[in-house]
Amino acid sequence: MSSIPKFEPVPTLTRRDQVAETLRRAILSGQISPGTQLIESRLATDLGVSRGLLREAIRELIESGLADNRPYAGTFVTAVNAETLRDVYEMRRVMERQAYTRIWPKRDEAFRDELKRRFDQMIEAVKGDDLSEEIRAEAHFHGLVYERCGNHLMPAFWQQMTQKIQLGFAICQIAHAPKVDFEENHHQFLECALGDSLDEMLTELNVHLDRGLATIQFETDTPAEALGSSGTVVPIKRS
Numbered sequence: 280m281s282s283i284p285k286f287e288p289v290p291t292l293t294r295r296d297q298v299a300e301t302l303r304r305a306i307l308s309g310q311i312s313p314g315t316q317l318i319e320s321r322l323a324t325d326l327g328v329s330r331g332l333l334r335e336a337i338r339e340l341i342e343s344g345l346a347d348n349r350p351y352a353g354t355f356v357t358a359v360n361a362e363t364l365r366d367v368y369e370m371r372r373v374m375e376r377q378a379y380t381r382i383w384p385k386r387d388e389a390f391r392d393e394l395k396r397r398f399d400q401m402i403e404a405v406k407g408d409d410l411s412e413e414i415r416a417e418a419h420f421h422g423l424v425y426e427r428c429g430n431h432l433m434p435a436f437w438q439q440m441t442q443k444i445q446l447g448f449a450i451c452q453i454a455h456a457p458k459v460d461f462e463e464n465h466h467q468f469l470e471c472a473l474g475d476s477l478d479e480m481l482t483e484l485n486v487h488l489d490r491g492l493a494t495i496q497f498e499t500d501t502p503a504e505a506l507g508s509s510g511t512v513v514p515i516k517r518s
Contacts, residue, residue, distance in 0.1 A: 298328055298336035306345055306356055307411040307445050314358040317346060344442035359446040367443045368492045374436060375421075375488075376481055378428040383477045385429070391473055394423055398469050405461055414445045420465070424472075444491075464490065 302322075305311045317340075323333045337354055340346040348354050382390070397420040404416035418441040425437040464487065471483040 294328065295332055295335045295339070298326055298333060299339040301326065302336060302340060303343075303345060304411040306340075307414050309410070311356055313356050313446055315356045316352075317354045317356065344439060345446070357442075357446060359443055363443060364447050364492060367440050368488055370436075371440055371444075372485070372488050374433065374440075375424065375484055378424040378430070378433055379472070379480055379484065380477065381428040381430065382424055383480075385427075386473070390423070390427055394420070394469065394472060397423060398465065401465065402462055417465075418445065 302311070302317070306313075311317075317337055319330050319333055319337075323330045326333065328336075337346060341348055341354065345357055346354050347357050397416070401413070401416040401420045404413045407413075422434070422437050422441070425433040468483055468487050471480040474480065
């Protein structure tokens with residue numbers, strides 16, 4: 280049997296990760312609009328990093344679905360339109376219903392406590408007025424059932440879907456779409472998720488998804504120039 284060598288501790292956040300996170304936050308906050316080209320020379324200068332390191336960070340964005348590489352054209356922030364969001368929500372409706380149906384008899388104390396904890400984190404993020412953190416916290420809240428339902432493919436599917444949903448909310452922020460009562464709506468969702476009736480939970484899930492889709496579709500068909508997608512990159516502060 281071969282022995283395992285001793286490894287040095289891995290840094291919690293590499294320089295590449297920091298750059299990728301800076302770009303991710305800029306995209307999800309609307310600072311860089313959907314459809315905008317990510318110009319390497321400009322971004323590398325603004326962020327004070329090499330173009331090689333920047334390319335690695337951008338590759339992470341591509342792998343997570345936040346950016347697309349177009350041959351002979353460059354890399355662009357992923358554009359999300361109403362049709363894409365309808366498709367995403369159609370799949371989410373099917374998968375989330377299945378996830379809650381699977382987990383319903385297995386909602387132990389650990390699941391309930393974690394869902395409440397993530398709810399509290401989400402509300403704190405909303406009060407902090409940081410859109411990218413708010414979007415991240417909401418995805419973390421809804422993602423728990425995918426993680427715990429017992430289907431090992433569910434978390435990966437959720438990660439793919441949530442990137443598109445997050446971009447939709449970023450567009451809403453850019454276009455100043457009307458906002459619903461975030462805390463009240465999610466509190467109702469939490470109560471049903473922790474309640475005794477699966478039928479009530481699935482009904483609330485349908486209402487919640489209909490409301491979310493209506494909100495993020497409000498301005499997804501707005502012309503690109505109205506959303507600021509002129510092909511330029513908004514200056515970003517160094518991390």
